[in-house]
Amino acid sequence: MKVDVNEISALIREQIKEHENVIHNEDVGMVLSVGDGIALVYGLDDVMLNELVSFENGSYGLVLNLQEEYVGIVVLGDDLTIKEGDKVKRTGRLIEVGVGDNFLGRVVDALGRPIDGKGEIRFSKRRTIERIAPGVMMRSSINEPLETGIKAIDAMIPIGKGQRELIIGDRQTGKTAIAIDTIINQRDKNVFCVYVAIGQKQSTVANIVEKLKFSNALNYTVVVSASASENAAMQYIAPYSATAIAEEWLENGKDVLIVYDDLSKHAVSYRTLSLLLKRPPGREAYPGDVFYLHSRLLERAGKLSKQFGGGTLTALPIIETQAGDISAYIPTNVISITDGQIFLLSNLFNEGFRPAIDSGLSVSRVGGSAQTRAMKQVASSLKISLANYHELKDFSRFGSDLDPHTKAILKHGDVLMELFKQDQYFPFAMERQILELFAVNNGFLDSLDMKDVTPFLDGLYEYVHNFYPHILEELKDKKEISDALKQNMMDAISDYKEVVFRGEEILV
Numbered sequence: 001m002k003v004d005v006n007e008i009s010a011l012i013r014e015q016i017k018e019h020e021n022v023i024h025n026e027d028v029g030m031v032l033s034v035g036d037g038i039a040l041v042y043g044l045d046d047v048m049l050n051e052l053v054s055f056e057n058g059s060y061g062l063v064l065n066l067q068e069e070y071v072g073i074v075v076l077g078d079d080l081t082i083k084e085g086d087k088v089k090r091t092g093r094l095i096e097v098g099v100g101d102n103f104l105g106r107v108v109d110a111l112g113r114p115i116d117g118k119g120e121i122r123f124s125k126r127r128t129i130e131r132i133a134p135g136v137m138m139r140s141s142i143n144e145p146l147e148t149g150i151k152a153i154d155a156m157i158p159i160g161k162g163q164r165e166l167i168i169g170d171r172q173t174g175k176t177a178i179a180i181d182t183i184i185n186q187r188d189k190n191v192f193c194v195y196v197a198i199g200q201k202q203s204t205v206a207n208i209v210e211k212l213k214f215s216n217a218l219n220y221t222v223v224v225s226a227s228a229s230e231n232a233a234m235q236y237i238a239p240y241s242a243t244a245i246a247e248e249w250l251e252n253g254k255d256v257l258i259v260y261d262d263l264s265k266h267a268v269s270y271r272t273l274s275l276l277l278k279r280p281p282g283r284e285a286y287p288g289d290v291f292y293l294h295s296r297l298l299e300r301a302g303k304l305s306k307q308f309g310g311g312t313l314t315a316l317p318i319i320e321t322q323a324g325d326i327s328a329y330i331p332t333n334v335i336s337i338t339d340g341q342i343f344l345l346s347n348l349f350n351e352g353f354r355p356a357i358d359s360g361l362s363v364s365r366v367g368g369s370a371q372t373r374a375m376k377q378v379a380s381s382l383k384i385s386l387a388n389y390h391e392l393k394d395f396s397r398f399g400s401d402l403d404p405h406t407k408a409i410l411k412h413g414d415v416l417m418e419l420f421k422q423d424q425y426f427p428f429a430m431e432r433q434i435l436e437l438f439a440v441n442n443g444f445l446d447s448l449d450m451k452d453v454t455p456f457l458d459g460l461y462e463y464v465h466n467f468y469p470h471i472l473e474e475l476k477d478k479k480e481i482s483d484a485l486k487q488n489m490m491d492a493i494s495d496y497k498e499v500v501f502r503g504e505e506i507l508v
C-alpha cells in the first residue's frame with residue numbers, strides 16, 4: 001500500500017490541534033517515513049534549507065526540501081536504525097566543517113572528520129560549507145601564472161591563479177594525472193592544495209595519497225574524500241566542504257588550488273538525491289537546478305583584490321565524458337561555467353601521446369596574461385604551428401612526394417609533439433620548459449632523428465644546468481629573455497649540439 005505523507009501529516013496536524021496551545025515546539029519534529037537515505041519529517045516548521053538536524057539514533061541529516069506539510073531530509077549517516085515516529089531535532093546551524101592549517105597533510109570525509117587514522121584534527125574555527133561567492137568589487141583580474149609543470153599546458157593553455165580550468169575527457173585518459181602533477185608542482189611555491197575525490201574507489205584515493213606523500217606534496221595538501229561506497233548525500237556535500245576549507249586560506253591572503261575529481265559523479269549524486277526527494281526530473285533525468293549546483297560552487301574560485309588580502313583560489317574541476325561527447329548536459333554546463341578547458345583524447349592517449357591533450361580544442365580564456373614574459377617569448381606561436389602541422393599531416397597522407405618546405409614543417413611539428421610528451425609525476429620547472437622550447441623553436445632539433453629528440457632535450461638540460469647555470473637562474477629570476485641572454489642560450493645550445501651530443505650516448 002502506498003502511504004501518502006501529505007495525508008499522514010494532515011491527520012497528525014488534526015490530532016494535535018487541540019494540544020497546540022499547550023506545547024508549541026517547532027524545534028522538534030517527527031519522522032513520517034524513512035528509506036533510501038531520505039527521511040520525511042513532520043513538524044519542523046521553522047527549519048532552514050541546508051540546516052543540520054539530528055536524529056534520535058545519533059545520525060545527522062541535511063534539510064534539502066521544504067514542503068508545506070513536511071520537510072525532506074537526507075540522512076548523512078546510518079538510516080537503517082531510524083524509525084517512523086523518531087524525534088528529529090533542529091540544531092539551528094547550517095552545515096559546517098572545521099578549517100585551518102591542521103588539515104594540511106590529512107585525509108578527511110565530507111564533514112571534515114579524519115579518515116586517515118592519524119587521530120583527531122584540532123581546529124579553532126568552523127565555516128559553513130555553502131557561501132555566497134565574493135562579488136565583482138571584491139575581485140581583481142588574474143595576472144599570475146599557476147604553473148602546472150606540464151609543458152603542453154604551461155606553454156599553450158596557461159592557467160592563472162584564481163582561474164577555473166576544466167579538465168575533460170573520457171575515462172582513463174589521464175585526467176587525474178594532470179591534476180595530481182599540478183599539485184606536485186606546487187612544492188616550495190607556497191600554494192596550498194585541496195583534492196576532493198567524489199565517488200571514487202577507496203583504493204584509488206589511497207593510491208593518490210601515497211603518491212602525494214612520496215612526492216613530498218602531502219604536507220601542503222588536504223584530501224577530502226566521499227568515496228563510491230558512501231551515500232549520495234556525502235558525495236553531494238564533499239566539494240562544498242572542501243571549498244570551505246580552501247576559503248579559509250583564500251581569505252587569509254593565500255594562494256590555494258582545489259581539484260574536484262570529478263563533477264560528473266557529483267552531478268549523479270545530486271540527481272540521486274533529487275529523484276529520491278521526488279523532485280521533477282529534467283534533461284537526462286537531472287533536476288532543473290543542476291546548473292546552479294556547479295555554478296555556485298565554481299563561482300567561489302577567483303582572485304581577491306588587494307584590499308581583501310589578495311588571496312587566490314584556482315579551481316580545476318574534472319568532467320568525464322562518454323565517447324568524447326562534450327555536448328552532453330553536464331559537460332556543456334561546466335564548460336560554460338569555467339574559464340577554459342583542457343581536452344583529453346583517448347586515441348592520443350592510446351597512441352602513447354601522453355598527456356593526451358588536444359591542442360586545438362583546449363583553451364584558456366585567461367591565457368597570456370597568466371604567462372611570464374619569457375614563456376610568452378617562446379610559446380606565442382606554438383598553437384598555430386601545431387594547427388598547421390596537423391592540417392598538413394592530414395593532407396600529406398594522400399600524396400607521396402612532398403616538397404622540402406612541407407617536409408620541414410612536418411618534421412618541426414613531429415619534434416614539437418615529441419617535446420610535449422611527458423611522464424606522469426615529473427613536472428618540469430618553468431626555466432627548463434623555456435630552455436627546451438627555445439631550442440626547438442630555433443630549429444636545433446629539426447635535423448635529428450626522432451628517436452634522439454627526447455635524449456637530446458634531457459641531455460641539454462643537464463648540460464646547461466652544469467655548465468651554464470646562470471642561464472637557468474636568469475630565466476627563473478628575470479622571467480624574460482633579453483638579447484644578451486638569447487645570445488647566451490644560442491651559444492650554449494650550439495656548443496651542446498656540436499660538441500657534446502652524440503645520439504643516445506651523452507658525453508656529460
Ligand code: ATP
Pocket residue numbers: 169170171172173174175176177178320354355422423424
Ligand atoms: P579515470 O577515468 O579512471 O578517473 P583518468 O582519466 O583520471 O581515469 P588517470 O587515472 O589519471 O586517468 O590515468 C590513467 C592511466 O594512465 C593511469 O594508469 C596513469 O598512471 C596513466 N597515465 C596518465 N598520465 C600519464 C602520462 N603522462 N604518462 C604515462 N602514463 C600516464
Ligand code: MG
Pocket residue numbers: 175176177261
Ligand atoms: Mg581519474
